[in-house]
Amino acid sequence: MENGYHYTFTELFELHRIQAEAQRHAGPDSTLWQRPPLSEQRDKLLLLRDNLIQAEAAMRRRDDHSVFSAYVRLAVQFAKSPDDIWLREHFLRYALSVAERIKDDDGLKQALAYQYYGLAKEEKGERSRAPQLCELEKACANLAEFYKACQGKDWVDDDGTLLSKLAARHLVRIFLTRVDKCDPQHLSDRIELCKRAHEIAHHCEFFTDYLQIVWHDWISKRKLVGRNL
Numbered sequence: 001m002e003n004g005y006h007y008t009f010t011e012l013f014e015l016h017r018i019q020a021e022a023q024r025h026a027g028p029d030s031t032l033w034q035r036p037p038l039s040e041q042r043d044k045l046l047l048l049r050d051n052l053i054q055a056e057a058a059m060r061r062r063d064d065h066s067v068f069s070a071y072v073r074l075a076v077q078f079a080k081s082p083d084d085i086w087l088r089e090h091f092l093r094y095a096l097s098v099a100e101r102i103k104d105d106d107g108l109k110q111a112l113a114y115q116y117y118g119l120a121k122e123e124k125g126e127r128s129r130a131p132q133l134c135e136l137e138k139a140c141a142n143l144a145e146f147y148k149a150c151q152g153k154d155w156v157d158d159d160g161t162l163l164s165k166l167a168a169r170h171l172v173r174i175f176l177t178r179v180d181k182c183d184p185q186h187l188s189d190r191i192e193l194c195k196r197a198h199e200i201a202h203h204c205e206f207f208t209d210y211l212q213i214v215w216h217d218w219i220s221k222r223k224l225v226g227r228n229l
Contacts, residue, residue, distance in 0.1 A: 005053050007052070011052050022086070035083055051073055051074045054066065055070035068113070074087070078091070089121075089124070106153070114143070118140075118170065122139035122177070125139060126177065136178050139174055171200050176193070
């Protein structure tokens with residue numbers, strides 16, 4: 001093991017095991033079975049190796065900020081291909097775990113980790129042909145934590161947008177997505193989700209106009225306006 005990076009070697013081996021197990025579970029008739037193993041994809045192996053080495057070096061320095069950044073970089077890279085979504089989720093889970101240990105940034109990295117993981121779960125739930133309510137519920141839970149963490153904070157993203165504003169948008173959207181995926185016969189559940197979306201929209205005064213437009217447009221399309229709302 002070059003330069004003694006034992007964690008990096010172990011993690012690469014574990015990823016190979018996870019992929020092989022998933023392929024065996026899916027069976028030879030699946031598209032997953034046809035995907036080449038990581039061991040045969042040199043570019044991905046180098047990407048993994050380089051970032052995992054950086055993460056491991058940061059671990060030795062007890063620099064959780066750099067560990068977090070290394071995992072997020074990997075997640076961003078693996079978000080580019082549908083075949084690698086499992087790697088994206090894998091490293092976002094790691095990033096969230098590391099972020100929970102960071103106590104000197106007022107909770108910013110933990111908030112970002114909730115956002116990243118929530119968006120990954122939302123994408124997975126929407127991409128599936130079958131309703132993935134479990135994935136959307138996980139997305140909702142993480143985006144709700146992101147929203148909660150941003151309250152009263154003046155954090156902004158790279159574009160200068162308030163994260164609290166972004167969190168409100170995400171949360172309203174995921175509530176309405178869950179309504180779309182919900183069984184039409186479960187009207188009470190759909191109404192409750194609509195109410196929660198509207199409460200977020202109403203609470204975020206600086207963002208009310210946009211969210212109210214989205215809300216009323218959604219309601220008009222689905223004809224749920226009435227005394228129950």
